[in-house]
Amino acid sequence: MALQSLDVDIARQILLGFDDYREHFRLITEGARARFETARWQDAQQASAARINLYEQKVGETAQALRARFDSSALLEVGRWPRIKREYIELINPRFDDELSETWYNSIFCTLFSHDCISDDTMFIHTTRPANRAQRLAQTRRYQPGGDLRGVLEQMLNDFAFDVPYGDLPGDLERLEAQLGAALPDWVIKDPDLTVELFTSVLYRNKGAYLVGRVYTHDEQWPLVIPLLHREGIGIQADGLITDEAEVSIIFSFTRSYFMVEVAIPAEFIGFLRRILPGKHIAELYTSIGFYKHGKSEFYRALIGHLATTDDRFIMAPGVRGMVMSVFTLPGFNTVFKVIKDRFSHAKTVNRATVIEKYRLVKSVDRVGRMADTQEFADFRFPVAKFEPDCLAELLEVAPSTVEVQGDTVLVRHCWTERRMTPLNLYVESGSEEQVLEALEDYGLAIKQLAAANIFPGDMLLKNFGVTRHGRVVFYDYDEICFLTEVNFRHIPEARYPEDELSSEPWYSVGPNDVFPEEFPRFLFADLRLRRLFAKLHGELYDADYWKGLQQAIRDGKVIDVFPYRRRLASAQ
Numbered sequence: 001m002a003l004q005s006l007d008v009d010i011a012r013q014i015l016l017g018f019d020d021y022r023e024h025f026r027l028i029t030e031g032a033r034a035r036f037e038t039a040r041w042q043d044a045q046q047a048s049a050a051r052i053n054l055y056e057q058k059v060g061e062t063a064q065a066l067r068a069r070f071d072s073s074a075l076l077e078v079g080r081w082p083r084i085k086r087e088y089i090e091l092i093n094p095r096f097d098d099e100l101s102e103t104w105y106n107s108i109f110c111t112l113f114s115h116d117c118i119s120d121d122t123m124f125i126h127t128t129r130p131a132n133r134a135q136r137l138a139q140t141r142r143y144q145p146g147g148d149l150r151g152v153l154e155q156m157l158n159d160f161a162f163d164v165p166y167g168d169l170p171g172d173l174e175r176l177e178a179q180l181g182a183a184l185p186d187w188v189i190k191d192p193d194l195t196v197e198l199f200t201s202v203l204y205r206n207k208g209a210y211l212v213g214r215v216y217t218h219d220e221q222w223p224l225v226i227p228l229l230h231r232e233g234i235g236i237q238a239d240g241l242i243t244d245e246a247e248v249s250i251i252f253s254f255t256r257s258y259f260m261v262e263v264a265i266p267a268e269f270i271g272f273l274r275r276i277l278p279g280k281h282i283a284e285l286y287t288s289i290g291f292y293k294h295g296k297s298e299f300y301r302a303l304i305g306h307l308a309t310t311d312d313r314f315i316m317a318p319g320v321r322g323m324v325m326s327v328f329t330l331p332g333f334n335t336v337f338k339v340i341k342d343r344f345s346h347a348k349t350v351n352r353a354t355v356i357e358k359y360r361l362v363k364s365v366d367r368v369g370r371m372a373d374t375q376e377f378a379d380f381r382f383p384v385a386k387f388e389p390d391c392l393a394e395l396l397e398v399a400p401s402t403v404e405v406q407g408d409t410v411l412v413r414h415c416w417t418e419r420r421m422t423p424l425n426l427y428v429e430s431g432s433e434e435q436v437l438e439a440l441e442d443y444g445l446a447i448k449q450l451a452a453a454n455i456f457p458g459d460m461l462l463k464n465f466g467v468t469r470h471g472r473v474v475f476y477d478y479d480e481i482c483f484l485t486e487v488n489f490r491h492i493p494e495a496r497y498p499e500d501e502l503s504s505e506p507w508y509s510v511g512p513n514d515v516f517p518e519e520f521p522r523f524l525f526a527d528l529r530l531r532r533l534f535a536k537l538h539g540e541l542y543d544a545d546y547w548k549g550l551q552q553a554i555r556d557g558k559v560i561d562v563f564p565y566r567r568r569l570a571s572a573q
Helices: 002-037 041-069 078-092 098-112 149-159 169-183 245-251 266-276 282-288 292-309 352-364 389-398 424-430 433-452 498-502 517-524 528-542 544-555
Strands: 140-143 195-199 203-205 208-216 221-231 235-238 325-330 333-340 375-383 403-406 409-419 465-467 473-475
Touching: 002 041, 002 078, 002 098, 002 203, 041 098, 041 292, 041 352, 078 098, 098 266, 098 292, 140 149, 149 169, 149 195, 169 235, 208 266, 221 245, 221 266, 266 282, 282 292, 292 333, 292 375, 325 389, 333 352, 389 403, 424 433, 424 465, 433 465, 433 473, 433 528, 433 544, 517 528, 517 544, 528 544
Parallel strands: none
Antiparallel strands: 140 195, 195 208, 203 208, 208 221, 221 235, 325 333, 333 409, 375 409, 403 409, 465 473
């Protein structure tokens, strides 16, 4: 009886830690509305970073509380944990966030024990939650236009009103009605069963608020997103109406910061999102609303399921081999796995600790749609048979301290995962003239938007950028990123003598943070045609004064607008 009581007490202590985490998560998330209404954009960025850091902070506190309350010989007896898991399951069964609490339990277990102790007996490698659960709480509002689009749109905006008034509600309604009418076929608009369904909570991110839902009939459906902006001195503005699935998918992209949204039952909201975005993986959707640790759990479950049910084998990722990272992938699984090499190219001045710090930094900054989200893993174990021999040989050669063969298992001690994209250098080599033009245009925009968000990529070579399935250019190699305000942008001094320009060494001093944008054309483009084309598109990037201007704007506290959708304000004006 005493043993059973101890198991229950440990399970309860773990759940108490989870409740503490969830409460703090809720408080940060609830504050999003007030930050939006008062236009406190820097506070919004700080809250986003604080919420990301909250998970590890609370896991550490919970593990410390367990060690303080329970004798270590009992707490760290791994044979006890299958019983603790059973007691924990009983505790979480009635909860509305039960799937998240399984991930929390896993985090606590992995903090207390080495990864050698991981099994489905001791933790939740596979979920114990039922795949299909009856709806437990109404989470949407439904509207039926009955042919009156303007009226139903007005009702929707009034139902989601803020303490700050709409700046021009009649104008907003005119635009939204025109955009919805243009998006839907005439017969759908006239269908008496046409229904609009919106999630009851507003989603907040950066400087925007979003109403998210769908438009549907008995036979068809379209996703629906209405972005709202707070124009200081003007009021709230409905910035458009989006029904295109690809465009809505981009709004929930892995390249963007996580939404702040109050969600009573996470699994049901994710189920709702999956209905309107069937191409999105469940892991990415959980991550998009701030539950990135559970997104990591769902990713891992999808990965082991893929390996168990396919003949897919790991290969080296296509593209130029990196000087810091070695990258491998599964052809049928849209992810790359990145491990740090034991030895870097002599051209690199960073070390392993710095690389890890840079990759972790990306998690907490505003990615403005231009940096791929990453997940960090420790002690991945895969069957040797799941590797192509040349892939495994290369990994063992360049990263022997990270990748190790143990019998018939490959142990990957540390890696990051990212969404797989087409490397930009390969894309422009094989693309049509139009595709190359669009890619270079977007490449320059990516650099500018990152810079305006206070991120300098460092190594801006095309091979360090990728092209997503939606054609967006995204940065994904983080070993040299830094804050833009840390960089010293300089013009190249005039030569003292004609011989200076012929010298292989600079005739001027160069500090560790000095960057000379005039050198970018030669550095970025060996192909003269691409070099000239990019100069026409984004020549200002070669001017140190352009970068200094961005730095000053950042120091003045300006938070830029980067819209994750095409703005159509002019379409109805």
